[in-house]
Amino acid sequence: MTINHHPSDETLLRYASGTLDAGPRLVVAVHVGGCRVCAERVLQFEAIGGEMLDDIEPVEMSADALDRALARIEVTPEQEPSAPAGTKRRRADVGIRLPEVLDGCEVGRWWWIGPGLRWSRVTLPDDPGANVMLLKIGAGRKLPEHTHTGREYTQVLTGSFADARxxxxxxxxxxxxxxxEHQPVVDSKAECICIAALEGNMRLRGFFGRMIQPLIDG
Incomplete structure (x- = not known):
């Protein structure tokens, strides 16, 4: 499999430094897990970050720093997670084998949003409000023309699509x-399934787009 489209260096740097939001971080993790080029790039950024930390002059900690840190991470019985770390959460059958990095997420059923268009909500355990979804688009179908209020990260899992880029x-x-502003069109031979995360919101164009906008936002 030849991978031709990758996250930008800016995104990979944010991913390596831990400053990328939870939703985009999940989608980028799916990509990095299957892309040797980007995995090596992330290692390079992490190494650079480590060298920068080595060059920083150490600052003496306050006498109560350890006590304050332990107080922040203490977990009361009411705050304990309902399932042990690493436990697989609820996963609806979406028809494909999902990447392992989604094992800690809740994956909902497919919902109809238009002819040949389905979507499924992906809920992250560490950020339930993150805007992450699976999209299933039928063979030969088009997504509504749209733009975004922030960055959109879309990783192809099966099938293919094309736009002007x-x-x-x-x-x-x-x-x-x-x-x-684009209108992805799925290849006529097979449906396409993607995982997508938005830093802002998707803004759909046209009459049909405006009709299904509340479904996407909800």
């Missing part, structure tokens, strides 16, 4: 910002 196949990640 190129063609995206399994393993490819499409990173689109607010300056991109």
């Amino acid at each position: 190129g063609r995206y196949v399994p393993g490819d990640l499409d990173e689109a910002d607010s300056e991109v």
Whole structure:
């Protein structure tokens, strides 16, 4: 499998430094897990970050620093998670084998949002409000024309789609910002399933787009 579309260096740097929001971080993790080029790039950024930390002059900690840190991480019985770390959460049958990085997430059933269009909510345990979804688009179908109020990260899991910027196949990640207005079209041979995360919101164009906008936002 040849991967032609990757996250930007800015995104990979944010991923390596832990400053990427939870939703985009999940989608980028799916990509990095299957892309040797990006995995090596992340290691390079982590090494650079480690060297920068080594060059920082150490600062003496306050006498009560350890006590304050322990107080922050104490967990009362009421705060304990309902399932042990690493336990697989509820997963609806979405028809494909999902990447392992989603094992800690809740994956909902497919919901109809239009002819040939389905979506499923992905809920992250550490950030339930993150805007992450699975999209299933039928063969030959088009998504409504849309733009974004922030960056959109879309990783292709199965099938393929194309827009004016190129063609995206399994393993490819499409990173689109607010300056991109596009209408992805799925290949006529097979449906396409993607995982997507938004830093802002998707803004759909046209009459049909405005009709299903509340479903996407909800």
